[in-house]
Amino acid sequence: MFGNSRYFGLKGTRLNVAVGVLAGLDFLLFGYDQGVMGGLLTLNSFVKTFPEIDTTATTEMAQHLNASQKTHRSTIQGISVAAYNVGCFFGAVATIFIGDRLGRRKTIFLGSSIMVGAMITGGVCFSYWLDFGFSFLDPSTIAWRFPIGFQIFFALLILLFVLELPESPRWLILKGQEDEAMSVLSALSDLPADDPYVHGEFSAIKDTVLEMSRGGFRDLFTMDENRHLHRTILAYVNQVFQQISGINLITYYAATIYQQEIGLSGLTSRALAAANGTEYFAASWIAVFTIEKFGRRQLMLFGAAGMAFSMAILAIMDKYTGKGTGIVAALFLFIFNTFFAIGWLGMTWLYPAEIVPLRIRAPANALSTSANRAFNFMVVMITPVAFASIKYKTYVIFAVINAFIFPVVYIFYPETAYRSLEEMDTIFRKCRSYFTLVKIARDEPRRYGKKGELLINYEETEEHARKASILIQPSEKAEKAKDLAVENENV
Numbered sequence: 001m002f003g004n005s006r007y008f009g010l011k012g013t014r015l016n017v018a019v020g021v022l023a024g025l026d027f028l029l030f031g032y033d034q035g036v037m038g039g040l041l042t043l044n045s046f047v048k049t050f051p052e053i054d055t056t057a058t059t060e061m062a063q064h065l066n067a068s069q070k071t072h073r074s075t076i077q078g079i080s081v082a083a084y085n086v087g088c089f090f091g092a093v094a095t096i097f098i099g100d101r102l103g104r105r106k107t108i109f110l111g112s113s114i115m116v117g118a119m120i121t122g123g124v125c126f127s128y129w130l131d132f133g134f135s136f137l138d139p140s141t142i143a144w145r146f147p148i149g150f151q152i153f154f155a156l157l158i159l160l161f162v163l164e165l166p167e168s169p170r171w172l173i174l175k176g177q178e179d180e181a182m183s184v185l186s187a188l189s190d191l192p193a194d195d196p197y198v199h200g201e202f203s204a205i206k207d208t209v210l211e212m213s214r215g216g217f218r219d220l221f222t223m224d225e226n227r228h229l230h231r232t233i234l235a236y237v238n239q240v241f242q243q244i245s246g247i248n249l250i251t252y253y254a255a256t257i258y259q260q261e262i263g264l265s266g267l268t269s270r271a272l273a274a275a276n277g278t279e280y281f282a283a284s285w286i287a288v289f290t291i292e293k294f295g296r297r298q299l300m301l302f303g304a305a306g307m308a309f310s311m312a313i314l315a316i317m318d319k320y321t322g323k324g325t326g327i328v329a330a331l332f333l334f335i336f337n338t339f340f341a342i343g344w345l346g347m348t349w350l351y352p353a354e355i356v357p358l359r360i361r362a363p364a365n366a367l368s369t370s371a372n373r374a375f376n377f378m379v380v381m382i383t384p385v386a387f388a389s390i391k392y393k394t395y396v397i398f399a400v401i402n403a404f405i406f407p408v409v410y411i412f413y414p415e416t417a418y419r420s421l422e423e424m425d426t427i428f429r430k431c432r433s434y435f436t437l438v439k440i441a442r443d444e445p446r447r448y449g450k451k452g453e454l455l456i457n458y459e460e461t462e463e464h465a466r467k468a469s470i471l472i473q474p475s476e477k478a479e480k481a482k483d484l485a486v487e488n489e490n491v
Contacts, residue, residue, distance in 0.1 A: 012190025029154040031123025037081050039131025039255050042266050045139040053077035074384035082380035089373035121281040128277035132270045173209040204422050204458045208358050215359030227428045235352030235368040241405050242348040243375035246398035247340045249383050262326040279334050283341035295417040303343015304405040310336035311399035318392035354416040414441030
């Protein structure tokens with residue numbers, strides 16, 4: 001299709017960038033899906049087509065609704081907007097059973113295929129501005145039909161390129177394709193296959209794959225020396241925390257909040273929502289340059305503290321509604337997004353993958369992702385109802401939740417920066433209590449430096465020797481014992 005050169009002729013940094021860009025397109029599509037509805041809920045043509053979810057104060061019909069009718073419409077609106085996450089939930093659960101069978105590329109290909117017709121902040125930002133631009137075509141239904149249909153563009157790009165890029169080396173080893181795995185590692189590092197770095201990386205991955213190849217969904221709930229249940233809980237709760245922070249209260253309903261809660265015009269509300277998405281996208285880059293410097297724990301703590309403070313201010317401003325408080329409330333919607341983008345936006349997609357072993361990686365990540373979608377659905381569904389019934393107390397609830405997240409992260413979540421999966425295995429094996437994990441991770445020597453340089457050769461560690469001894473099959477042990485007996489007789 002693209003010639004005889006593998007991976008489009010890319011190696012090393014360029015190949016890594018290509019893989020990253022294509023993976024980023026998946027997240028761009030994810031973000032677009034999350035943000036696209038937010039700017040459409042206040043369009044006249046949209047609420048005219050779907051009057052059952054019309055809660056705006058500007059339409060004649062909505063102005064004559066009583067409290068019970070408003071609550072009912074808010075409920076329908078919440079369910080309708082949040083329904084997207086139900087599909088995401090079942091998709092995440094499905095990867096538990098098909099992820100290791102199909103491999104990473106084919107799973108992505110299948111998911112993108114299903115998206116036809118059916119970088120997160122970049123997608124949110126883009127969707128807001130597209131919504132805003134097409135809002136000028138209102139009352140034509142193109143104002144909302146085109147933004148919804150435009151999702152297909154990103155899915156088609158993914159379909160076109162994903163199968164030409166390299167498969168995961170870990171999955172290849174899991175399936176016995178060791179030569180291909182070595183070839184991929186060599187291409188990704190732009191080093192020959194016999195280079196010590198490539199060989200060491202291959203050995204470390206192979207040891208883990210061979211030891212953990214018999215894992216399955218039931219292994220998520222075991223508590224032997226590998227502490228799978230402990231790790232699964234950390235991954236699951238990490239995803240839950242991201243959603244119950246309240247981010248999608250803003251992502252999905254920014255324009256609605258600006259118009260109905262703060263009292264701005266429809267045009268101004270949609271413009272501010274688009275600006276909010278732009279600032280959200282810009283703030284997300286801060287984590288790119290700080291996550292390795294400060295580590296995962298520090299950013300999660302920073303984000304939780306900032307989000308709790310922002311929600312508290314929003315609650316106060318919403319209770320004492322006025323022109324001045326409205327301006328402050330509008331500002332703190334931006335500030336909340338900034339804290340979330342720095343501390344929690346990408347964290348829940350990175351952190352679970354860093355703490356679970358390969359044996360349960362696919363089912364554990366799928367399960368934790370299903371938590372993300374389930375609680376996303378919950379928050380998006382209840383938000384319109386909450387604003388209609390308890391008003392400013394909605395913000396109070398999320399302020400308390402974020403304040404609770406801070407000590408939980410501090411006590412239970414270990415630092416994973418500059419740690420390989422194999423190092424995390426060692427750390428969890430040394431753990432005997434939920435409360436000691438953070439200290440063990442802090443005290444464990446690192447095998448890799450901050451620039452990726454090798455500090456401790458894995459093939460020289462006790463961990464490698466232990467795994468190698470476990471992997472010797474009974475027949476091989478018997479053969480070695482037989483050879484030893486012959487040597488003793490000769491002596």
